[in-house]
Amino acid sequence: MGKARRPIQIVVLLLIVVLGGYAIGTAVFGGEAQKPVQGGTPPAFKLLGLDGEVHSLKDYKDQVVVLNFWATWCVYCVKEMPALQAQWEKWRDQGVVVLGINTGEDPVTVESFVRQTGVSFPILYDSDNTVTRDYGIVPMPTTFFVGRNGKISSIHQGELNLDTLDDQIRQLVNP
Amino acid sequence: MIENTKCECGHQNRVGTVLCEACGKPLLEEETTGDLLEMRYDGVARRSQRVNPNIIDRIWNFFSSVKVAVYLIIITLIGAMFGTIFEQESNFIRFDPSTFYKDKYGTIGEIYYRLGLSHTYESWWFILLLVMIGASLVICSLDRVLPLYKALSKQKILKHMEFLTRQKVVYQGDIGLDGEHFVQQAVEPLRKRHYRVHTEGNALLAEKQRFSRWGPYVIHIGLIIFLLAVLFRGLPGLHMDEHYWFPEGEATRIPGTDYYLENERFTVEYYTEDEMSEDFKQTGKIVPKLYETKAILYKCVAGCQDPSKDPQLEEVARHPIQVNDPLVFEGLKAYQFDFDLTPKLRAVQPALVNTKTGESYGKFKLDMQNPQREYEAGPYKLTLHNKYMDFSLNEQGQPVSLSGQPNAPAFLFLIQGPELPAEGVQYLYFPKQIDKERFQQDAINRQLSGQEAIVTLDVQGMEDVDFIASSSYLNIRIDRAMPFVWLGLGIVMLGLILGFYWQHRRIWLRVDDGKLTLGGHTAKNWFGMRREVASFLAAMGVEADEKSLENRGKRP
Numbered sequence: 022m023g024k025a026r027r028p029i030q031i032v033v034l035l036l037i038v039v040l041g042g043y044a045i046g047t048a049v050f051g052g053e054a055q056k057p058v059q060g061g062t063p064p065a066f067k068l069l070g071l072d073g074e075v076h077s078l079k080d081y082k083d084q085v086v087v088l089n090f091w092a093t094w095c096v097y098c099v100k101e102m103p104a105l106q107a108q109w110e111k112w113r114d115q116g117v118v119v120l121g122i123n124t125g126e127d128p129v130t131v132e133s134f135v136r137q138t139g140v141s142f143p144i145l146y147d148s149d150n151t152v153t154r155d156y157g158i159v160p161m162p163t164t165f166f167v168g169r170n171g172k173i174s175s176i177h178q179g180e181l182n183l184d185t186l187d188d189q190i191r192q193l194v195n196p
Numbered sequence: 197m198i199e200n201t202k203c204e205c206g207h208q209n210r211v212g213t214v215l216c217e218a219c220g221k222p223l224l225e226e227e228t229t230g231d232l233l234e235m236r237y238d239g240v241a242r243r244s245q246r247v248n249p250n251i252i253d254r255i256w257n258f259f260s261s262v263k264v265a266v267y268l269i270i271i272t273l274i275g276a277m278f279g280t281i282f283e284q285e286s287n288f289i290r291f292d293p294s295t296f297y298k299d300k301y302g303t304i305g306e307i308y309y310r311l312g313l314s315h316t317y318e319s320w321w322f323i324l325l326l327v328m329i330g331a332s333l334v335i336c337s338l339d340r341v342l343p344l345y346k347a348l349s350k351q352k353i354l355k356h357m358e359f360l361t362r363q364k365v366v367y368q369g370d371i372g373l374d375g376e377h378f379v380q381q382a383v384e385p386l387r388k389r390h391y392r393v394h395t396e397g398n399a400l401l402a403e404k405q406r407f408s409r410w411g412p413y414v415i416h417i418g419l420i421i422f423l424l425a426v427l428f429r430g431l432p433g434l435h436m437d438e439h440y441w442f443p444e445g446e447a448t449r450i451p452g453t454d455y456y457l458e459n460e461r462f463t464v465e466y467y468t469e470d471e472m473s474e475d476f477k478q479t480g481k482i483v484p485k486l487y488e489t490k491a492i493l494y495k496c497v498a499g500c501q502d503p504s505k506d507p508q509l510e511e512v513a514r515h516p517i518q519v520n521d522p523l524v525f526e527g528l529k530a531y532q533f534d535f536d537l538t539p540k541l542r543a544v545q546p547a548l549v550n551t552k553t554g555e556s557y558g559k560f561k562l563d564m565q566n567p568q569r570e571y572e573a574g575p576y577k578l579t580l581h582n583k584y585m586d587f588s589l590n591e592q593g594q595p596v597s598l599s600g601q602p603n604a605p606a607f608l609f610l611i612q613g614p615e616l617p618a619e620g621v622q623y624l625y626f627p628k629q630i631d632k633e634r635f636q637q638d639a640i641n642r643q644l645s646g647q648e649a650i651v652t653l654d655v656q657g658m659e660d661v662d663f664i665a666s667s668s669y670l671n672i673r674i675d676r677a678m679p680f681v682w683l684g685l686g687i688v689m690l691g692l693i694l695g696f697y698w699q700h701r702r703i704w705l706r707v708d709d710g711k712l713t714l715g716g717h718t719a720k721n722w723f724g725m726r727r728e729v730a731s732f733l734a735a736m737g738v739e740a741d742e743k744s745l746e747n748r749g750k751r752p
Contacts, residue, residue, distance in 0.1 A: 030256055033334060041327035044427040048323040069503035094586060094597035125600055126585075127566045133582040133608075146503075151451050 056157030059176055063088070063167050064155040068122065068145040071135060076120065076145050085117040085193040087186075088165040090147075090158045092124050093134045097180040098162040102138050104183045108190060109142040115194050116169070118143070124161065125150045168193045205356070215239025218352050220359030232747065233362045235717055238347040242339045259328075259335040268332055272325045279316030282308055286315065289439050323427065330423045337416040348406060354399035355704050357713060363704075365716030365726055366747040367733060367740050375707030378736070382705065385735040389728060391703070399706040408719070411695025418687030421680060429677035436674040439533055443540065443664045447494055447509060450672055454500050455528060456509055460490040462535055462668040487532050489517040489668040493525050517670065527676050534669035541602055544627045545660035546653040548573035557651070559660065562627070564602050576613035576651060579620075583607050587626070587635060595624075604631045611651060621645035625653045627661075701725055703732070712738070722746070 057063050063086075067077040078086070089105055091098035102121075109119040119142040123131050128146065135144060147153050156165070164177045166189050174193055177185070202208050207218035214234055215222055222233060233239070242260065249257060258264055282301060285293050293314055297305035312319050360366065371378060375398030382400055383393045391402035429435045442448050442459040449456050465486040469477060493513040499505035515523035522529040541564050548557040557574025564585075571578040586598040587606035595606070605627055612620035622644040626632040641649050655661060699721050705714040714733075718725040730742045 027252070029338075030252055033338065034252065034255060037327070037331045037334065040424070040427070041324070041331070044327055045320050045323045047430045048318050049320045067501060067503060073504065075502060075504050092600060094599050127583070129567060129569065129580055129583045130585075130597070148503075149449055149451075151449075154451065 057155075057165070057173055057176075059173055061173050062171060063165060063173055064152070066147075066152040066155070068147055068152060071128075071131065071144040071146070076143060081118050081120075082171065083116070083169055085112075085169060085190060086165075086167040087117065087119045087190065088156075088167065089119065089121045090124055090153060090156065090161055090163045091121055092126055092161060093130055094126075095161040099134075099138070101162060101180045101182075102140055104181055104186055106138075106140050106142060107183060108186045111187075112190050112194065117190055117194060120145055122147050122152060124153045124158065166190070166193060210241045212241030213239065214241075215359065216356065217347060219354070219356040220352070221356035222358060222362070231362065232364055233359065235363075237340055237344050240343045240347040242343060256335060256339075259332045260339040262336060265329070265332040265336060268325060268329050272322075272329060275316065275322055275325060278313045279322075282314065284315060284317070286318070326423060326427060330420060330427075333416045333420050333423070337413050341410070341413045344409065348409065351401060351403075353394050353396040353401045353704075354706060355715070357706075357708075360704055360706065360713050360715035362747070363715035363717050364722060364747050365714075365718075365729055365745050367712065367714040367729065367738075367745055369712055369738065369740070370710055371707065371712045371738060372710045373707070375710075378707050378712065379705070382732075382736055385732055386703070389732060391701075398708065400704070402703040404701050405698040406700050408694050408698035409700045411691045411693075411698075414691030414694055415688050416691075418684045418689075418691055420684075421687060422684030425677045425680035425684060429675065434674075434676045436672060439669060439671050441536070441667050441669055442489070442491075443667045445542070445664060447492075449496075449507075450528075453528070453674075454496045455512075455525075456494040456496060456507070457523075457530060457670070457672075458492045458494065459668045459670075460492055462490075462666045463488045464535060464537070487519055487535060489532055489535075489670065491515055491517050491523050491530060491668075491670075493523060493528075493530070517668075522673075527674055527678075529673045529675075531671040531673065532668070533671040536667045536669070537665070538667075539663040539665055540667075541605065541627060541661070542664045543662040544655050545662075546625070546627070546655050547660075548576055548578070548651050549654050551649055551652050556656075559656075562607065564605055564627075567607070574613075576611055578623075579610045579612075581608045581610050581622070587631065589635075604628065604635075606631065606635070609653075613651070615650050621647075621649075623649070623651075623653070627655065699725075701728070703729065716745075 063078060065078050067075060070076045087105070087108075089098075089101075091102075093099065105119050105121070109117070121140070121142060121144045123144060124147055126146075127148070131144060131146065134140075156163070160178050162178075162180065164181055165173055166175045166177070168174045175189060177189070203216035203219060203221055203223060205216060205219040205221065207216055209217050209223060213223055215238070217240055220239070222239075282297065282305065288296075293309060297309040297314060299305075301308065308314060316322055361368065379395050379398060379400045382402075383395065386393045386400075386402040389404075391404045394401045394403075436452065438451070440448070440450065442457055444459050444462055447456040447458040463486065464484055467483045467485050471485075472483075491514070492511055493515075494509035495512045496507040497510045498508040500507050513523060513525040517523050517530055517532050519532050522531040543561055543563045545559045545561050547559045549555070550557070557576055560571040560573060560578075562568075562571075567580055567583065569580050571580075582595075584595055584597040584604075584606040585600055586603040588596055588598045588604070590596045595608070607625045607627075609623045609625060610620045611623050612618075622641075624637060624640050624644060626635060626637050631637075638649070699718045701716070701718040703714065703716045705712060707713075714729065716725055716729050726742045726745045729745055730740055733740045
């Protein structure tokens, strides 16, 4: 009768290790939603765009995604817009997409801003700031660079200039 | 070491067996003859007791030890004590623990924080201790309950003489009757006392309330469910404890759920002077009497995940939330937490007025958030071109917004109509009177249109201004693990009742050459047991004093 018990023992111990490991793991790494970090997976989202279409992150699978969180009242966001526009025009043929996520402003404001600055990359409305919260945005602008593997390759806080942007995108396009 | 575990009755016992599984004869010679028998687990070997244990057996044996379990519980209790020295991080929202403990408690606080004791109950070692207690519960139970179950379900009726005389309740005496006859006669009185009776020739086994033996194991099952629920409440969707603002009169989505909550009306009441004692009035304190949020909970039934559609809401609950009286709906609870009485402009209804004649062309509603694009007022058409929530002019003299907060809202319209140029004129409108003056609305508009304004927007009275009077800060909690916690505790209670209010009682007897030997065993309430045996013996015509039945194990 000793033989038959061994598998039960192993199953019980394995269960304890797996469940216990999971419990301890969530305690150490935080089971609750955490801010995305470099090397991590960007939280999924589904937002209405300026173009009236619904954009979700998974629509841009296998592409290099530059996620820029901005607002019209944020001076540095406004300043970096031309650089983002220029880089988007430069790289868009090579599977690079720039998504400008507006944090909580309404269409009148955003549309008039886009009209004035001539920005043409996709602009998305995060009207109730859910995505902004999910991404743990504190200062603006904050820009996430997501590689073709779907992982965050870097997070940039503050104004981006043309060269840094170019560098970052180049690294992701030609790894 | 190879032990001879074969009993003289011929039964082959397993290593670690204390009392022969068949006849009950004590197997361990070191047990001094005459002492009371060790009846735990009916003398059977626990599962973990085996020869040549390997690594798996060793782990198993570690957790199967009750001694280890007791130490684990003591260590956990001591660990839990550390979490009660200073307040825990989880008690606060929006604070910085890295400076809080140092500022409040000095160096000790700093050490406390550095050691991670500011989140004792979420630290890895505390969870590890809980997991180990869980492992110990499972393994201890398995290790004991299965052999015990087997031992109790295949009890032999005829027991070894020594087994009987070394019980705690013993009777021996001549009855001068035929054994089988006596045994047959004994069945009825025992059944009357609710025993299940089994006989075999000159031997008898009577037993009742065996189920109470499972009490401790039922308790363990309950504790395991409890522990699992506690450890896994962090799973996605099972737990939420967040704080959100709900402005009055707006159905606001609770992030991460399909629920929307509307703060229909928030009230705060203070104690009046009449309600305060004289002493208290001197302190000059203002004490709130009531915080109440009249809340409506909606569930989104369609268009919830599609940002291009407006969500369709269905009312599911309505409750005046007060402190400690939350709105509850299917595991979601909304508690009153804080409030803000700063009024915020929601909408205005300005009228378009002719500056010369004073003629009004009618009012329209202008929302601060998501305003309409086009408005008509009499013969005039207004198109909203831009909106600034916190109006200002930058160094280049261009209008900008300083923040997303509606501190100084301004709306830029294009007005077309009679007496105006065909392409229309631009018109900047400040709903707040104070901004109108601060930014000199009229001067700006003169510049924008290049002429004196022919029409102007004007709010004519307070009834045309809509404020969000206040905002309520609610604590939204979801704890779907709670039913499992209650279930676990319920099972624990059931186990406690099983084990506490009933006792497993057994009586063995055998008659050898007209001599009756009786042994009785129970887990507790020996007094009741002896009394029951004495009354049974009396019914059989055998006189035995209750006290004389007690075997204190003192005999040589």
